[in-house]
Each structure stands twice: as C-alpha cells, then as structure tokens.
Amino acid sequence: MIFLIITIIIAVALYIVARTTLLGMTFRVAVKAIANNKGRSFLSMLGIIIGVAAVIVMMAIGQGSKESVRQNISQMGTNIIMVRPGADMRGGVRQDPSSMQTLKMEDYEAIRDQASYIMYTSPEVSSSGQVIYGANNTNTSVYGESLEYMDIKQWTIEEGTCFTEQDVQSAAKVCLIGQTVAKELFPDGGEIVGKTIRFKSMPVRIVGVLKSKGYNSFGMDQDNLLIMPYTTVMKRLLAQTYFSSINCSALTEEMTDQAIDELTTILRNNHKLKADADDDFTIHSQAEMMETMSSTMDSITLILVVAAAFSLLVAGIGIMNIMLVSVTERTKEIGLRMSVGARGLDISIQFLIESILISVTGGVLGILVGFGLCQIATSLFALPTSIPGWSIILSFAVCTLIGVLFGYIPAKKAANLDPIEAIRYE
C-alpha cells in the first residue's frame, strides 16, 4: 500500500519535472536511449532484477521463518521457565549421575509455595516406551506432571477431562492422550475416553484426549505423548524420587528475569549451597530460547542476503559495462550535443539518469519478481515468507546507489570528451 502511494508520488513528480525542466528533458532523452536499445537495456536490467529478487526472497524467507519459529515457541506455552538438574553443561565436562538428581519434592513445594513471580509450577518426570491397546501399539513418551502443566504448556482438552488433584494425591493410573497416540491405538475412532491402555505393562485409564498442537519448528511431533500425574510416573512407573525438570511459568514475560533470580535463591537455599559454590541446577527461559533462535535465524538470513547482495554488485558492474559501451557508441551524439551548448555536467547527468533508470526499473521489476517468488515458495513449498517493508525501501535505495556508483565512471568519461574529437568519432 505504502509502496503504491510512493510509486504514484514519484511518478507524478517525475512527470511534472519531465514536462518543465532541463532535467526533465534529459530524463526523456535517457528514457529514449533505453527504449532505442530495449534488448540490451533489459539484459543489463536482468542482473538487477535477479539480484533484487534474490535479496527480497532471502529476506522474506528469513523473516518468515523467524516469525514462524517465534510463533511456535510461544505456542509451546506462556513465559516458561525450565529448571533442570545439574550444573550448566556448557563446558562439556561430564558430570556424575548423582548431580542429575538434585531436583526433589522439597524443591517443587518450595517453588510452589514461596515464589512470588511464578504463576504455575509443575514438576516433570518422563519416560518412554511402548503403549498398547488391544492389537495396536506404538512408541511414545510419557510425561508425569502436575495439573498446572496444562496452563504452562497451554494444553486444552478436546474430549473428556483432565485428571484431578485427587488423582495426583493418590498416584492414580490415569492419563491424557495425545492425538498421534490416539490415532495409532484407535485407528477406527470411536469412544476413547474411559478406555484402558497399557504402558510398560501398567494399565492406565484414559480420562481425556488432548487437542492437537501439530509439529513444532524443530520438526517434533508435539502430539506423540501421554500425560499422567507426576506421582503415578514416579511411584508406579520409575520408582524414583527426583524430577527430570521443573517447569514454571512467570507471571508476565517482563518478570522472567526476576522470576529466574527468585528461583535461583530458593533452590540454592534448599540445596544449602555455599556462597561460592556453583548452582547444581540450570535455568532456561522461553524468552532466552526465543532470543537464541532469532539471533541464529538473523545470522542465517544475513549470510543469505549478503550472498544475494553480491549478485547485485555483479549486476552493477554489468550496468557499468553497458553504459561504457553506450558512451563509446554515442560519442558522436555527445559531441554533437556539446557543439550546440551542452556542458559536461549536462552530458554526465544524462548518462547518470540513464544508469539510474536502468537500475531502478530493474529494482522495481526485481521487487515484483521477488513478491511472485515468495508467493510460489509459500504456496508450493509451504515456506513461511514475510517481506519486511523496509526491505523494499532498501532495495530502492540500493538500486539508486548502484545506478549512481556504476554510472559515475561512464558519465565522467562522456563529460570529459572533447566536442570536436567526439563529433569526428566514427
């Protein structure tokens, strides 16, 4: 829309200028020179068209992927903060197994009861293995969680209900079933809620079916899971007393940092760590994840755009080449114009306008081609694309710059011709 308005304004301005001034005359001469050499002008434009289209497409894919990753991450839940056992592994030092068992019931209770920046808390224990119903079976993961997990990860229940606080207390053999597992076990459909399935030979009753979340941007099927009360998984399945992680949700996204500080204090107190001791747990937040993801995406986009930008440079050299040919070819014309009073400046402006015109027209066509390619990429290959508005303005600016830069040398060459020598040139 803005693009259209800008184009109209430019067109009107150019029209007025073209009708009234010397610059306008020069502009018309340049248009005519291009029109007289349509094929050649188009070929040198082609470089710009391809270059700009490539830049636009790369930026659009970069931006589009970033947006979709962001969307995916935020779909994973609200303001999630993940606490994992063990120190930060960034050093790559192998840690002994006991260090992975630092998150205990007391930690969960302390966070739940004391943390003021935390809205929801859910301890997590997980396992994976085969789940069976009748003759059907499939491999899946089981997550043991508290009720608040549903809010943290924004799960909704399509059929049936969630398990209850009572179920958690009693470590009841109940579960929520993900869509993928449901489809595998109940290929014929029908009533699922109330059926009893077996996981690692333990019978569990399905109390609810989760609404599908689909695949995340890492290509993981988010619906291939069972959710059970954490007590059930801990006591009846794994017989362990520690958690594999604790998931929390900060009150608001802005409070994430305070929440992390608070969690750290609570856990260090609980674990009776000395002031100079390292944390025996690691905290990651969704916000941090987004940050990392977008900066990774940004650098990938940058690499792609720089590669595409090189093609613009090559295109610029192509324009310079064609303009040099044009100056040589029109030496006689230049001499003639000078003999009737054109100054060097008038001549160089004429050639500058010509090269700018070629590059900007190429730029406009390139933007259109870029738009088209993005549409195709989205509809044919399901690539997420989003063209940032500034990339269009940038393309315009870059094309004008290319026109000026690469038109300068040929224009200078034309302006420095000697009239009588030029006019004698055959």
Place this chain on the structure above:
Amino acid sequence: MDTKDKKVVIELQDVRREFQVGDEVVKALRGVSFKIYEGEFVTIQGTSGSGKSTLLNQLGCLDTPTSGEYLLDGVPVRTMTKNQRAKLRNRKIGFIFQNYNLLAKTTAVENVELPLMYNNKVKAQERRERAVKALIEVGLGDRLEHKSNQMSGGQMQRVAIARALVNDPTILLADEATGNLDTRTSFEMLVLFQKLHREGHTIIFVTHNPEIAQYSSRNIFLRDGQIKSDTYNDNILDAATALAALPKPVD
C-alpha cells in the same frame, strides 16, 4: 568598406593548428590573422584540405588553436572555461556542419530543438514553437516529424541550418551549408542568409562555389592553411533577384 564605427566580433592573431598523425605533424592552419566586424557576411573559399573546416571549428569554439590567439568580442577564448565555451556555443554561435551531424532516429523538430534544450530560459512550449518556425523558414514545414534517417541529404542539410538558426545566434558559421542542395534550394537558403545579414547577424560561410561569393560582403581565400587573399565585395548581388530569374520548376 568603412570599418571605423564597427565593432570587432572576431579577431584571429597568428592562429596555428597542428595535428599529430602518427609520426607526422599536419599543419592545418599556419598562422591565420584577420578581424571580422559585426554584421559582415564573409565567404571562405579554398581547395579541399586547405584548412577551411579547421578554421571554422576554431571560430565556433569547438576546437582550440595550437598557438596564436582567438578573441571573441575582445575576450581570448583560450582563457575561458569549458562551460563558458559551451554557453557561447549555445547562445551566441550557430554552427552548420559540413556533414550535417543530426541526431539519428530523431525527428526534425527534436533535432532543431536541441540547442534550446540546453538553455533553461526557454520553456518546452516556446522551444517547440521556435523549432517549428525555424523549420518553416528553411522550407521544411511539412517534414516536422520526419526522422533524420527518413530525409534526403538536402533536407538534412536544411534541418542543420534550422538548428543553427533556432537560438537566434549573433554569429552564424556555415560549413558548406548549401553543398548538397540543388540550385533553386541553394538560392532559397542564400536569400535566407542575406536576410539574416540585413538583420545584423555576422555570417561566415565556407563554400566551394565561387558564385556564392558574389552574394557576400567579403571573400577570404585559403591555401595550405594560410590566407591567400582577403577582398571586399563592392557589388553584392541580391539572391532574391537571382532566385526570381531562375527558370520555374516544372511540376
């Protein structure tokens, strides 16, 4: 001729022009000096290669002498900047090239408009009007939109004349301006030049045709880049009378 109260427009002082062709030096002008007063109609004659075009290029500020001084309105052209010379060519001088030098693939009107394009005082409307008027004057009123490659040699020559007239120059430099025209059309052009002469324009006219010299006020003969003779014409013939005396064209 009485020249006391006349202004000197053009003054050449020992102008030389040499060209380096390979190892050889071609001396096209070997010390030419003369003064041309305002309102003179000078014809320059000489054999081919005698330096007429080279001389005219000097006068038209298109080329600069190897040595010697050219004063235009008393100002040495050597001291002018490129842009000042461009402006002179644009406002003061009308130049008709020996080989026309029209813009290819461009209509007659656009060719004639060309000098006015580089004069920002003249707006688009006026530019066209003046170009059309100049073309009508040279008898090409019906060829306005013809492109240069769609015209005969004589027509192109007349477009070149119109282009030289369009900026109403005080000095008109013509290099064989009628060389490609039939007798009748050359006389028509000659009538035009005589009219401009009467209106006060200074005209310098290079020609091979000794007959034309009878219609100008002064004749300069060149030989080997030097002036062989420089004479005033006391008995200027009237081109209009000569034109009327020509046998009527048969339709």
